[in-house]
Amino acid sequence: MATNPGFDFQRAEEAYRDANGPAEQLLALQKMLKTAPKHKSSEKLNASIKERIAKLKANIERQSKSSGKGYSPTIKKEGAAQICLVGKTNSGKSRLLNALTGTNAEVAEYEFTTKKPEIGIMDYKGIKIQIVELPAIVKDFEGSVMGPTYSGILKQSDLMVLLFDTVKDKNFLDKELSEVKTKRTIYNDQEAEKFKGVVWKMLDVMKIYTKQPGRVKDQPPMAFKKGSTLRDVAKKVHKDFLKSFKYAKVYGKSAKFKGQMVGLDHILQDDDVVELHLK
Ligand SMILES: Nc1nc2c(ncn2[C@@H]2O[C@H](COP(=O)(O)OP(=O)(O)OP(=O)(O)O)[C@@H](O)[C@H]2O)c(=O)[nH]1
Ligand SMILES: [Mg+2]
Structure with a gap:
């Protein structure tokens, strides 16, 4: 590839001056570093470009961590994962x-x-x-x-x-x-x-079904973090359920037998079915 280092560097420098935001600045600086003269007398120049690149990258990284504002929004989570x-x-x-x-x-x-x-x-x-x-x-x-x-x-x-x-x-x-x-x-x-x-x-998630006494389980299931307890489920089903909770019957992997009666601290497992009984 025929290149004219001096000219390419000048172009990159212009692009840096005209850059619209940190992403473009970074791109231009990287071009500048590539095209900068490499002889002894330009060591300072090269070092200064490298320093600017490092600072800019750190800035971009910091911004991408700060909540969804500015240059790099993260993607808002939806659903269970x-x-x-x-x-x-x-x-x-x-x-x-x-x-x-x-x-x-x-x-x-x-x-x-x-x-x-x-x-x-x-x-x-x-x-x-x-x-x-x-x-x-x-x-x-x-x-x-x-x-x-x-x-x-x-x-x-x-x-x-x-x-x-x-x-x-x-x-x-x-x-x-x-x-x-x-x-x-x-x-x-x-x-x-x-x-x-x-x-x-x-995934660190499990499916939990609720059911009414004498009925089949409700659809769809709800998602909870693995290790969640009956308390987490009762809270999510209805905010008042925690206050009026009496006991629950559990069907599935976490139950010692079908319909075991358990309290709020009971730890659930994937595909468990819970039947809440209230006061
Ligand atoms: N038959 C077949 N075609 C595939 C398979 N994977 C990709 N293709 C084909 O490869 C091409 C690219 O597929 P995309 O799904 O656009 O690939 P991508 O990873 O999203 O790629 P970019 O977004 O362009 O970076 C399409 O023509 C697909 O139909 C495969 O497993 N089987
Ligand atoms: Mg694609």
């Missing part, structure tokens, strides 16, 4: 998102079709779970313009699912996302129902 789909471009994220949630995210053969996070809600046995497709993970993800924003979204989500076609791509994702400690799982299939089963097991 938030799951992010991540992968390289064309790994089938949008296709899977649509199959899971009925969203209409654009699916196309060309690369980088998805340019901003796409959101949908999937239903798992009556529990609503939010699915977020992040735009493709690129090389040097953390240093990329949108890296801090997307990594901020990943860090506050409950689970990230890595989609890939080859082991090489999986290793690439692991490397680029090594800073993100969010719980992760892999999925290299496009089958929606199977996906639901795989991710449900990874």
Whole structure:
């Protein structure tokens, strides 16, 4: 590639001056660093650019952590959990998102079709779970313009699912996302129902059903954090139930026998059915 270092640097510097917001500033500074002269006499210049990059990145990171204001909003959680789909471009994220949630995210053969996070809600046995497709993970993800924003979204989500076609791509994702400690799982299939089963097991949530005496269980179930007690359920069903609670009968994994009578401290398990009895 024929380049004129002096000219390219000048252009980058202009772009930095004209930048609209920190993301563009960062992009311009990175271009400046690439094109800056590298001889001894420009050491100071290079150091100053590096310093500005570091400061800007720290600023962006800080902003992306502060609640939804300014440059990088996080995605408001909806439903019992938030799951992010991540992968390289064309790994089938949008296709899977649509199959899971009925969203209409654009699916196309060309690369980088998805340019901003796409959101949908999937239903798992009556529990609503939010699915977020992040735009493709690129090389040097953390240093990329949108890296801090997307990594901020990943860090506050409950689970990230890595989609890939080859082991090489999986290793690439692991490397680029090594800073993100969010719980992760892999999925290299496009089958929606199977996906639901795989991710449900990874979530920190359980389904609890209520029932009226003498009736079958109510639909849909409600979602609670694993380890929740009958108190959490009574509170959620109705704010007055805690005051008027007498006892409950429990059916399911946490019950020693069908219809065991339990108190508010009883710890529930996935798919339990509770029958509340009030004073
Ligand atoms: N048959 C088949 N086609 C797939 C599969 N995964 C992706 N494709 C195709 O690959 C192309 C890209 O799929 P998308 O769902 O748009 O991929 P993406 O990961 O969202 O990609 P970008 O948003 O562009 O970064 C489309 O033409 C899909 O139909 C797959 O597992 N099976
Ligand atoms: Mg897409």
